[in-house]
Amino acid sequence: xxxxxxxxxxxxxxxxVAGALGAxxxxxxxxxxxxxxxxxxxxxxxxxxxxxxxxxxxxxxCLGASAVLIGGTDAAAERPDASVRAxxxxxxxxxxxxxxxxxLLVVAVRGSFxxxxxxxxxxxxxxxxxxxxxRDALALEAVAAALTAAFAAAAVAxxxxx
Amino acid sequence: xxxxxxxALVVGALLIACGAFTAAWRRERGAAxxxxxxxxAGAAVCMAGxxxxxxxxxxxxxxxxxxxxxxxxxxxxxxxxxxxxxKGAPR
Numbered sequence: 001x002x003x004x005x006x007x008x009x010x011x012x013x014x015x016x017v018a019g020a021l022g023a024x025x026x027x028x029x030x031x032x033x034x035x036x037x038x039x040x041x042x043x044x045x046x047x048x049x050x051x052x053x054x055x056x057x058x059x060x061x062c063l064g065a066s067a068v069l070i071g072g073t074d075a076a077a078e079r080p081d082a083s084v085r086a087x088x089x090x091x092x093x094x095x096x097x098x099x100x101x102x103x104l105l106v107v108a109v110r111g112s113f114x115x116x117x118x119x120x121x122x123x124x125x126x127x128x129x130x131x132x133x134x135r136d137a138l139a140l141e142a143v144a145a146a147l148t149a150a151f152a153a154a155a156v157a158x159x160x161x162x
Numbered sequence: 163x164x165x166x167x168x169x170a171l172v173v174g175a176l177l178i179a180c181g182a183f184t185a186a187w188r189r190e191r192g193a194a195x196x197x198x199x200x201x202x203a204g205a206a207v208c209m210a211g212x213x214x215x216x217x218x219x220x221x222x223x224x225x226x227x228x229x230x231x232x233x234x235x236x237x238x239x240x241x242x243x244x245x246x247x248x249k250g251a252p253r
Contacts, residue, residue: 006163017176020181067199070244131221150242
């Protein structure tokens, strides 16, 4: 098992570093986007091989979203007439936000989250939940406030640009 | 070739070095923003490695927790930076 984890760790590490070099030195926006996606996938694999499965999922989502966001900004800078694509991206984002709201409502109403009986599972999520919402609740609130402020700043910047 | 704390730190340091290199070398604003996910990824790997290989730690999940928080902070920074870059871009 340790040998398998070691092999997975080094393969994912090579993928992440190669993706970072590709994002640094890539000649076009599509190459740089591909490199950033490789960084996200490789980092998630490295974290998973370090027995940090929950952090691997979070890193895959957050770094992947950052890659798509920055890659889109990079591509828009190369092609200034991308207003139609930007409008489509905004509509897709609005639909995704609505779907996320529905998902959160279903979890809050029908799920077992409020009762506190959720199993830890493979990610040991219950121990992490105790850390997030117990000992380090202030850090979690600070990060959530930073994310909310970032969304608000992006919305204000987008509305002023129009 | 073994999986130990040094290997995790080397991978994290390589990612952070690539991010610093990108921020310093790229002239275009959109391309320089690619440094942000790399810096967050490197910091997350270092945190997870420290949590995984810390001997006798009372909470071994602390490194995993910090890695997740660093990833979310990286996303927040990328959102602000992308909005700032788009604001200055031609329509």
